Amino acid sequence: MPAASTERTLIAPSEMNRRTGRLLYRFVLVLTVLGFTLAFVFPLYWMASGALKSSAELADPDPSLLPQSWHPESYSQAWTNVGLGQYFLNTLLLAVGAWLIQLLVDVAAAYALSKLRPVLGNVVLGMMLATLMLPVSALLVPTYLTVADLPFIHVNLINTPWAIWLPACANAFNIFILKRFFDQIPAELLESARLDGAGPVRVLLWVVLPLSRPVLAVVSIFAVVGVWKDFLWPLLVLPDPARQPITVALNRLAEFMPANQLLAGMVMASIPLLVIFLIFQRHIIAGLTAGSLKG
């Protein structure tokens, strides 16, 4: 993608190399870099540096670019006094659990549909794909009622992590991209493993999964990021404050926390996602464009 687009785009190289072209190019480039930094990086700086200011300085209607006095302790205060540490760990538990269960269920489903090919497998796949077209918000009430009183066994999952984990598994998009990847693994590879006496589970563990690392990475990143960012669903199914993730807790506590501690909490809620983004930038952008162009 980047290599191809450097060849020829809207503006011809000859036009770009003219004196006015070069001047204009520099001007627009500098303007864009400054504009993007101001629009997308500066707000994050303002948040992180605001957390370092004293409460009095934050209330000043004439703010300064750098904190006049540094108060890094608002980060530790937010973590311990307000108990954001606990909410952070709650989020971690929800995200890691959702990731593991999602991988387990979705890999098994995709493997069955791609390689084991049960009777009516295509009907099942079609029904799964149809759920992609259902808007999440229209499913809010029915999913809530299901989680509050599971069909047949009548268990109430409200205030348990399962209320987050189980609905997260029913992810047709993950199953779809996993299946599409598994489909490309040559049948001969599986066949030779089978001739060596490996059963379907062993084939999955020793042949299919090691070959699927790229797609597993994409699914994992989206699983963790999705649960970490979520607000509305945990707000509904985890009304018990002690179990809430940091997103829900921040919104609930926003009115009662000192402004600098609230900002510190917002930074803490964002840092894991920003770190994931910096490490897996390629995967995220690749998954994004693949999902939208071909999905």
Next chain:
Amino acid sequence: MGWENYQRLFDDPLFATAWTNTGYFTLLALVFGFAAPFAVAVVLNEFRHARSYLRMTVYLPVMLPPIVTMLLWRWFYDPGPGLFNNVLEVFHLPAQQWLESEHLAMISLVLVATWANMGTTTLIYLAALGSIPGELYEAAELDGASVRQRLRHVTIPQMRFILMITLLLQVIGTMQVFVEPFVLTGGGPDDATVTVLLLLYRYAFVYNDFGMASAMSTLLFVVLGLFAALYLRLTRSKG
């Protein structure tokens, strides 16, 4: 007895308000969020420098938890020590009631939503722009087409399909707007930012009226289903 829920829904004066507000939000979000990322992507695609920096920064807000974005912007919009009114003051412009004014509140919500989401659309457009064959531009250039003519007769026709797709996805996405009004305005001022999903939330989880909430869910499902069907037809016919 099911129809009774619909009857009560239609009798609620907020019902019409919520749909009108949601339509208004969707329309405004398209004005800002549909054209802006396209223009940005066309410009970014010309750059030979700072490419990865620009791609990374425009996507940064997408990675933030939406609740953080909303709390951050609520602080920016604060009529007292808020950043936006500070900036206006520097330029000697009058301070604004960003979230408290009935006229401005919805626009303020759309601004946040655009800031938070335009990274995704921009990167999708950039990928599509990169796959336009360079020969098309060369041929147009040989025919004496100016930059503006090339944009109109090569870029936009080549992008038509992806533009249609993102338009539909954006309508489907923005009609489900919730966090913005929930955190920033609570539906106010004077119900100017009550959206369909916010009202649905109130029915179910504030008034515990799951009958009305289900009726609302069904209606939302039907409306969004129409757009989803259109999307499916488009993607199917294109293979």
